[in-house]
Amino acid sequence: MTPLDHALSWIRAGQKVALATVVGTWGSSPRPAGSFMAISETGRVEGSVSGGCVETDVITTAQAIMDGTPAEILSYGVSSKRAWDVGLACGGKLDVLVEAIGSKACPTGTFPFHLLEEACIFQASRKPAVLMRTLDTRQHRLMETSCTTEKADLLTNAAQECLRHGRCSTLTENGTDWFLQPLTPPPRLLIVGAVHIAQHLAQMAIMTGLSPLVIDPRTALATPERFPGFIPGETLITEWPDEALEALGMDSMTAIVTLTHDAKLDDPTLEAALRGSAFYIGALGSRKTQASRMKRLKEIGFSDQDLKRIHGPVGLAIGAVGAEEIALSILAEIVAVRRGSPLAEQPGW
Numbered sequence: 001m002t003p004l005d006h007a008l009s010w011i012r013a014g015q016k017v018a019l020a021t022v023v024g025t026w027g028s029s030p031r032p033a034g035s036f037m038a039i040s041e042t043g044r045v046e047g048s049v050s051g052g053c054v055e056t057d058v059i060t061t062a063q064a065i066m067d068g069t070p071a072e073i074l075s076y077g078v079s080s081k082r083a084w085d086v087g088l089a090c091g092g093k094l095d096v097l098v099e100a101i102g103s104k105a106c107p108t109g110t111f112p113f114h115l116l117e118e119a120c121i122f123q124a125s126r127k128p129a130v131l132m133r134t135l136d137t138r139q140h141r142l143m144e145t146s147c148t149t150e151k152a153d154l155l156t157n158a159a160q161e162c163l164r165h166g167r168c169s170t171l172t173e174n175g176t177d178w179f180l181q182p183l184t185p186p187p188r189l190l191i192v193g194a195v196h197i198a199q200h201l202a203q204m205a206i207m208t209g210l211s212p213l214v215i216d217p218r219t220a221l222a223t224p225e226r227f228p229g230f231i232p233g234e235t236l237i238t239e240w241p242d243e244a245l246e247a248l249g250m251d252s253m254t255a256i257v258t259l260t261h262d263a264k265l266d267d268p269t270l271e272a273a274l275r276g277s278a279f280y281i282g283a284l285g286s287r288k289t290q291a292s293r294m295k296r297l298k299e300i301g302f303s304d305q306d307l308k309r310i311h312g313p314v315g316l317a318i319g320a321v322g323a324e325e326i327a328l329s330i331l332a333e334i335v336a337v338r339r340g341s342p343l344a345e346q347p348g349w
Contacts, residue, residue, distance in 0.1 A: 002186065003047030007038040007101060008120050011113065016041040016106040018062035022049050023073065023135065023170070023179045024095030031094075033168040034181045041066055041105075049096050050076075062098050071099035071110050071137040097179070099137050110137040118142050119183055126185035126251055130159040135170075135177045185253045186211050189334065190278075192241045192269045193259035194221035197284070200327035201257070202227060208331060210255070213237060215244045217265075242268035250276025255334050257282040257314060261289070267296060274306050280337045282314035282330060289313075316343060 001009075007017045020037040030051040037047040037055070039062040049058055054076050065071055077093035101116055102109035115131070119142060122129045132141040132155065143159045155178060158171050162180045169180045189205045191198045194216035205212040214230060215237045216222040222238050230236040237244050241258075250256070256273045257280075258266040266283060270293070273281045283293060290312040297307060315329030316336065336344035 001046075002120075002123060003036040003038040004116060004120050004123065006044075006046040007040075008116055010038070010040045010044065011101060011103045011105070011116070014105055016066040016100065016103070016109075018066050018098055018100045018109075019111055020049050020058045020062060020096050020098045021179075021181070022094060023097045023168075025092065026077075026094075027092035030092070039063070039066075050094060054094065054096070058096055058098060062100075065098055066100045066106055066109075068108050071097070073097050073135060097133075097135065097137070110140075112140050115140055115142050123183060123185060126249065126253070128163055128185065129183045130162050131181045131183055132159060133179050133181075135179055139176070139178075185251055187253045187255070187338070188213065190215060190245065190248065190250075190254060190256045191259065192216065192257065192265060193261075193284075194218065194223075194226065194236075195259050196323040197259050197327050197330075199226060200324045201259075201330055202230070204327055204331050208335065210334070211235075213248070215239070215241050216260070217241075240268070241265055242272045245269065245272040245276070250278045252277045252279055254278040255280035255282075255338075257284070257330060257334075259284045261285060263293070263296070266293065270297060270310060271300070271302075274302055274309060280334050281310045282333065283310055283312040284314050284326075284330075285312060287313060311337070 010017045018039045022033050022035040037049045074096045099111050100106050100109035101111045129144045162169050162182050188211040191214045202212040213235050217240050256278050258269045316333045318329050320326045320329040
């Protein structure tokens with residue numbers, strides 16, 4: 001669940017909730033613009049805005065705002081006494097917008113509850129959208145990607161650009177400062193093959209913020225006992241991989257890894273993956289296995305450019321030995337590709 005999901009759940013339980021958002025960063029800021037933290041009146045917190053440096057101060061301010069004080073932008077930096085008091089001494093600067101969410105429990109909240117509901121629906125259905133707010137908290141909008149107008153204005157154009165590059169931005173329109181925040185689907189990892197490596201890779205993926213799903217029609221392997229916490233039919237899927245991938249869809253926030261060593265499972269998976277827009281496709285196997293795989297895919301019509309999308313042998317060349325280290329090498333490569341690191345270009349192990 002995202003901080004927005006938690007916020008929605010708390011409000012539906014009758015609690016006051018505030019939302020803290022990083023709206024500006026400079027230098028060595030610990031969290032990027034757009035980072036969320038949800039705070040409930042009972043003291044529950046989900047997400048972060050600084051990795052621990054200023055959270056206590058933000059929570060204290062949020063409690064006051066839930067009790068009726070106006071929304072506020074908190075500024076922290078090495079030249080700020082407040083920043084030193086709360087521990088932000090990393091050399092960066094950070095602006096955090098804190099506002100309460102409007103609800104029956106908190107009628108003074110400035111963030112509209114219906115926008116929170118819509119944002120959560122979009123994220124649950126993996127539909128990208130842009131949350132747009134004025135920094136004075138007087139205006140809030142949510143624009144989905146399918147929203148088009150005959151005559152796009154400055155704000156709409158900026159929102160579309162924001163979605164294209166996936167980063168927050170600010171702009172001034174008619175003297176009003178807007179903060180534009182892309183709400184992209186949560187990154188996920190589709191693991192095909194419920195093998196030993198998959199057991200470690202699935203757990204490591206969770207720790208790095210990826211949502212893993214394990215897919216394998218071999219029911220003797222794809223069991224809750226081997227994958228604790230995975231839900232049969234939801235995150236532990238026993239359909240054929242190509243059918244599962246078609247049902248799940250493959251967007252630009254999806255990574256796919258095949259681990260079966262079985263062409264009957266791997267090849268249909270890779271065919272489906274190459275037809276989608278996954279940001280990462282990896283396939284386990286030796287260089288000889290990879291060469292045979294590429295030959296088969298080329299024979300059915302995939303171009304050399306298409307096949308360059310497949311990382312194989314999968315994983316960074318860290319000298320991995322054993323299932324745990326191989327899983328680590330795979331996850332490291334996924335992170336490198338996602339972040340555009342030069343490491344993503346090195347050959348596999």
